[in-house]
Amino acid sequence: MTRSATSERTAGAPTIHDMAAMPWAEAGKPGLYQKVVYADLEPGRFLGLIRFDPEVRSGLHQHLGVATSYFLAGSLTDFGGSAVRGQAGINLRGDTHDAISYDGCLLAARLEAPVIYPEDAETLHRLHTGATRSAFLQISPEIRPDINVTVADLREIPTSIARVGRQTIFDYAPAETDHRFVALRLQPGAEIPAHRNGAVVDWFVLAGDVEVGGATAHADCFVTAGPGDTVTARSRAGCYLLAWAEGPVAWTDADLPDLYGF
Numbered sequence: 001m002t003r004s005a006t007s008e009r010t011a012g013a014p015t016i017h018d019m020a021a022m023p024w025a026e027a028g029k030p031g032l033y034q035k036v037v038y039a040d041l042e043p044g045r046f047l048g049l050i051r052f053d054p055e056v057r058s059g060l061h062q063h064l065g066v067a068t069s070y071f072l073a074g075s076l077t078d079f080g081g082s083a084v085r086g087q088a089g090i091n092l093r094g095d096t097h098d099a100i101s102y103d104g105c106l107l108a109a110r111l112e113a114p115v116i117y118p119e120d121a122e123t124l125h126r127l128h129t130g131a132t133r134s135a136f137l138q139i140s141p142e143i144r145p146d147i148n149v150t151v152a153d154l155r156e157i158p159t160s161i162a163r164v165g166r167q168t169i170f171d172y173a174p175a176e177t178d179h180r181f182v183a184l185r186l187q188p189g190a191e192i193p194a195h196r197n198g199a200v201v202d203w204f205v206l207a208g209d210v211e212v213g214g215a216t217a218h219a220d221c222f223v224t225a226g227p228g229d230t231v232t233a234r235s236r237a238g239c240y241l242l243a244w245a246e247g248p249v250a251w252t253d254a255d256l257p258d259l260y261g262f
Contacts, residue, residue, distance in 0.1 A: 012228065016212065017037045019049055027050075028127070033050070040129065046109065046129040048109065050107045052076070054102060057098055057099065057100045061097070064137075065175075065176070067110070068090050069109040070088050080097065089146050089148050112177070149169055151183055154169065161190070165185045165187075168180070177246070181242070182243050186208070190234070194251070196231075205222075
């Protein structure tokens with residue numbers, strides 16, 4: 001596994017990864033770049049930023065599990081349509097496509113499974129962690145290759161925590177895993193009480209700042225936390241973040257509904 005060079009993992013506590021401090025790395029094909037927080041080859045897990053230059057293609061590939069991304073800038077187009085800034089793109093097992101960015105794009109991306117490229121693919125690049133050449137699974141022609149969600153259009157519901165709201169982007173209902181992909185909005189002064197993660201949780205701060213474990217994560221930072229890690233969070237002036245949670249939390253000194261909507 002590779003991890004961010006901008007921070008070290010502390011057992012039992014979240015880790016902040018400042019992406020602005022990390023250089024871009026080529027992803028094995030001209031015009032494709034990555035900033036990697038973690039990349040685990042065998043299960044095909046990836047967290048980080050992905051960048052396409054204009055008129056660059058991903059290449060034809062098939063997803064073997066859930067991949068999610070948020071468009072920070074630009075757009076990607078495949079035969080199902082286009083995804084643009086402010087949208088989340090979701091791929092399920094079996095989704096098969098070749099995406100092109102005509103104007104360039106920047107994504108905050110999380111992959112939970114590898115992809116396969118055709119056996120005759122000329123290039124096997126590192127855009128998708130753990131990619132291999134293989135015969136495709138059966139393609140369902142009636143299924144669109146991705147689900148694109150305009151996050152700003154989603155209803156924001158208040159949580160049981162004062163001044164914290166949640167938008168559910170993807171509840172994984174059509175997938176084989178019971179995870180959550182949500183957006184959390186912390187109003188100025190909001191505090192999330194101490195809780196212990198039941199599984200891996202990753203955040204990406206879109207705007208504002210949030211204090212986690214005594215350190216501050218600002219816009220363009222990922223925050224990673226493992227199972228069993230104890231987390232508290234507070235925003236001084238407001239924060240809007242994406243959160244991927246692979247399991248519910250256990251509150252330390254409170255009896256509250258789950259933060260991520262489990």
